[in-house]
Amino acid sequence: MNQNEPVIRVKDLVVSFGAFRAVDGVSFDVRRGEIFGFLGANGAGKTTTIRTICGILNPSSGSVEVDGHDISSSTAVLKPHIGYMSQKFTLYPDLTVRENLYFAGSLYGMTPKQIAERSHKLMDFIGLSEELPDPVSHLSGGVKQMAALASSLLHDPELVFLDEPTAGTSPQTRASFWALIRRLAERGKTVFVTTHYMDEAEYCGRIALMERGKIVAMGTPAELKKKFFPVKPLELSFTKPVQHAVRQALEKAGIASAVFGATLRVRAPERAELERVIAPFQDGVSVQEAEPTLEDVFLQAVSGRKAV
Amino acid sequence: MTALRAEVHQVSKKMGRAQALKRVDAVFGAGEVHGIIGPNGAGKTTLIRLLAGLLHPDQGQISYAEEKDALSGSQAKRVTGYFPQEPSLYPDLTCEEHLEFFRDLYDLPQAEFAQRSEELLRATGMTPFKDRPAGKLSGGMYKKLGLMCVLLNRPKLLLLDEPTVGVDPVSRQELWDLVYGFAGENMTVILSTSYMDEASRCACVHVLSGGEMLDSGTPKEVMKRFNITDFSEIFLNHESK
Ligand SMILES: Nc1ncnc2c1ncn2[C@@H]1O[C@H](COP(=O)(O)OP(=O)(O)OP(=O)(O)O)[C@@H](O)[C@H]1O
Ligand SMILES: [Mg+2]
Numbered sequence: 388m389n390q391n392e393p394v395i396r397v398k399d400l401v402v403s404f405g406a407f408r409a410v411d412g413v414s415f416d417v418r419r420g421e422i423f424g425f426l427g428a429n430g431a432g433k434t435t436t437i438r439t440i441c442g443i444l445n446p447s448s449g450s451v452e453v454d455g456h457d458i459s460s461s462t463a464v465l466k467p468h469i470g471y472m473s474q475k476f477t478l479y480p481d482l483t484v485r486e487n488l489y490f491a492g493s494l495y496g497m498t499p500k501q502i503a504e505r506s507h508k509l510m511d512f513i514g515l516s517e518e519l520p521d522p523v524s525h526l527s528g529g530v531k532q533m534a535a536l537a538s539s540l541l542h543d544p545e546l547v548f549l550d551e552p553t554a555g556t557s558p559q560t561r562a563s564f565w566a567l568i569r570r571l572a573e574r575g576k577t578v579f580v581t582t583h584y585m586d587e588a589e590y591c592g593r594i595a596l597m598e599r600g601k602i603v604a605m606g607t608p609a610e611l612k613k614k615f616f617p618v619k620p621l622e623l624s625f626t627k628p629v630q631h632a633v634r635q636a637l638e639k640a641g642i643a644s645a646v647f648g649a650t651l652r653v654r655a656p657e658r659a660e661l662e663r664v665i666a667p668f669q670d671g672v673s674v675q676e677a678e679p680t681l682e683d684v685f686l687q688a689v690s691g692r693k694a695v
Numbered sequence: 696m697t698a699l700r701a702e703v704h705q706v707s708k709k710m711g712r713a714q715a716l717k718r719v720d721a722v723f724g725a726g727e728v729h730g731i732i733g734p735n736g737a738g739k740t741t742l743i744r745l746l747a748g749l750l751h752p753d754q755g756q757i758s759y760a761e762e763k764d765a766l767s768g769s770q771a772k773r774v775t776g777y778f779p780q781e782p783s784l785y786p787d788l789t790c791e792e793h794l795e796f797f798r799d800l801y802d803l804p805q806a807e808f809a810q811r812s813e814e815l816l817r818a819t820g821m822t823p824f825k826d827r828p829a830g831k832l833s834g835g836m837y838k839k840l841g842l843m844c845v846l847l848n849r850p851k852l853l854l855l856d857e858p859t860v861g862v863d864p865v866s867r868q869e870l871w872d873l874v875y876g877f878a879g880e881n882m883t884v885i886l887s888t889s890y891m892d893e894a895s896r897c898a899c900v901h902v903l904s905g906g907e908m909l910d911s912g913t914p915k916e917v918m919k920r921f922n923i924t925d926f927s928e929i930f931l932n933h934e935s936k
Contacts (some may be wrong), residue, residue: 428820428863429835449738474834475859525711527736547772551834555780557734559888562812583835583863584890648895649914685864693866 399449402455410601424591431597470544529560585682616679627671699852700725715741730897737903739887748772767781776850786830801924855886891926
């Protein structure tokens with residue numbers, strides 16, 4: 388294994404279900420030790436791509452290489468190197484965390500002793516108690532997701548695929564989860580992760596943005612922001628309850644805006660035109676330049692294309 | 696038709712061995728968008744299921760009113776819509792067949808159905824996938840189909856448990872615009888969310904933690920009382936593992 392070679396190499400990948408191309412000609416490389424973020428609209432083909440790289444689905448055409456092996460012919464060789472946390476919750480709800488880990492470990496041919504040692508280390512790493520007495524179904528969403536992570540890391544894989552690992556968990560759990568992801572990468576693991584939380588995407592080394600089976604943008608968070616926002620977005624904040632009226636006035640003038648929290652964001656701003664439209668609202672609204680976020684990038688890249 | 700008001704008075708509820716809610720008080724004013732926020736395990740789902748009439752309080756009461764008239768729990772249940780955290784749909788039925796199934800369930804006139812379903816399909820970006828069976832949808836598409844089925848009706852009280860988890864950022868914007876459009880004279884919306892930008896969009900937020908109601912008010916008021924500028928700080932300070 389060459390340390391500088393990409394660990395995942397996807398070339399012209401197509402995955403079809405009947406006549407429908409869920410993945411439609413996708414190429415990219417992932418480097419060893421990288422945190423690679425996979426973003427995209429619902430149904431864009433993220434999960435399908437992941438399942439293909441993990442060897443669960445077969446490519447219709449194109450190729451996927453992991454560690455220099457073609458996945459179609461080397462599934463058995465690669466399986467021990469790949470950990471996969473599915474978007475669907477896959478632990479057994481009636482078993483405890485410990486029972487689930489034993490079950491998962493035995494599927495990988497680990498001995499009880501190996502499983503015990505490994506789960507001890509993992510639970511310590513993740514910060515969960517090994518002795519949680521409750522069946523998994525009684526645990527809170529955050530703990531459940533952490534347990535699922537432990538299960539996917541049990542056989543100490545080099546390559547970890549996390550499909551929406553933080554969906555539905557609280558900001559605190561999400562922060563701890565990402566601290567773990569960073570530590571995995573520091574230990575040389577390659578992490579391939581999808582999320583719909585754009586603040587999390589900021590922690591990725593590189594990001595691919597997928598839409599309708601194709602990759603529409605790829606780069607570091609900073610590169611993507613620069614590419615989509617040569618002009619910074621504007622943020623409108625309100626001191627009087629005129630937000631709704633302002634939004635309507637903007638819409639009439641053909642300026643698209645999006646609500647973010649208590650503010651409005653305008654992404655392709657002609658500042659002079661904008662100032663003219665909001666002038667009648669006087670001191671009820673103020674305009675500021677804002678740093679573009681990945682949420683801005685996503686909305687720009689995806690809904691911008693929808694319009695055409 | 697008028698939006699319902701719901702009042703939760705000293706409600707406690709045990710779920711399994713856990714005390715999920717402890718003497719919770721909350722007022723959900725009519726016609727507003729209410730957000731229930733709180734860390735994992737705070738009791739959000741339990742509170743929503745109690746409001747939906749699917750669970751009953753161990754102690755305390757929940758009362759509903761339409762303008763000045765009090766409604767019994769079963770009367771309220773009839774005009775309440777509920778979207779569970781994990782919707783369960785029929786894997787073999789297509790999206791369109793699901794919508795038609797719910798049209799019949801809600802007894803919607805065809806013209807109204809046509810207009811609403813078109814609006815929902817557009818907002819969720821699901822129009823091209825009308826004919827796909829639910830079992831073959833992606834995670835987020837499945838969730839959106841569940842939401843569409845609930846939003847097809849216009850209940851007086853709409854309860855949404857984490858409606859936007861797994862939903863992509865573009866559709867999340869569009870769904871919020873839609874839900875905001877519904878709320879008002881005729882509909883009260885109560886939802887739980889772990890997106891802090893969504894919390895700030897609510898007219899009123901209710902902060903739950905460890906089964907206790909810590910605070911309720913406009914996002915501005917609550918942030919001021921907690922002395923924070925961003926909701927996620929509440930969690931960083933209040934969640935213990
Ligand atoms: N077994 C299947 N048969 C037919 N179509 C399928 C099947 N599995 C997935 N699809 C379709 O492939 C497309 C891509 O789905 P995929 O699950 O990869 O999306 P995703 O990007 O992971 O979306 P999400 O963000 O919602 O999880 C969707 O249109 C989906 O309906
Ligand atoms: Mg997916």
